[in-house]
């Protein structure tokens with residue numbers, strides 16, 4: 001019989017050897033990925049193909065991809081999922097959240113350290129989350145950290161040492177800004193992460209999170225949205241436009257008022273200023 005100890009030992013054994021810091025990554029994807037639209041599977045599939053490219057092609061030891069899309073569309077979770085699924089021995093998340101209070105030079109040092117650590121592993125993935133915030137970009141001015149930009153430009157383009165391979169997944173909600181400062185052309189490929197814009201996709205999410213006790217309640221809520229003008233006649237030119245992150249938080253808010261779930265949810269969606 002297999003007991004808990006065997007299970008824990010097995011976990012130990014498969015744990016990668018190069019000081020992976022997967023906990024922070026797992027935290028980002030703890031809520032899971034809902035397959036609300038084909039595009040979700042397409043993004044994950046494209047990520048998987050890039051992972052295979054890094055793993056197998058000797059010609060491309062360095063591959064980078066930019067996940068971009070509106071705020072809350074799920075870029076961080078998708079990037080982390082792709083990284084996680086690679087099962088590469090070195091997986092690291094570089095996130096502005098982990099660098100609160102760092103000076104510019106401390107940030108540059110921390111970022112460089114992660115890249116040089118990755119060069120010790122045969123296969124690595126680094127998720128560089130929220131580029132604009134990492135760069136301390138502000139629309140007022142506008143300004144950003146040139147020191148961090150220069151570091152990223154170098155690190156994103158530097159080939160790892162012979163025999164080492166690196167996959168870089170970066171995320172941003174401000175792709176035009178990246179283009180303006182010359183950072184978008186360093187990526188080998190780009191994947192757009194769209195918001196939810198069809199009622200069909202919304203329904204998949206509502207079913208998945210079990211907000212409503214039954215099919216009938218859910219259909220009623222969707223009916224309210226159609227009445228409110230959210231219907232997407234065919235090719236979603238409807239008013240619906242909400243990131244999965246925001247939608248999930250609306251769902252949790254609506255849950256707080258069990259007698260009025262549908263009203264709360266439609267109210268929140270309408271309140272988005274659509």
Ligand code: ATP
Pocket residue numbers: 028029030031032033034035036040070071072073074075076077078130173244245248
């Ligand atoms: P921000 O613009 O604020 O950085 P983001 O685009 O990075 O936001 P995430 O932080 O990834 O968005 O939030 C997405 C949330 O939705 C996560 O909690 C994730 O688990 C959940 N989620 C569910 N389904 C999906 C999906 N198909 N794609 C992405 N995230 C999903």
Ligand code: MG
Pocket residue numbers: 075076077129130171
């Ligand atoms: Mg994010």
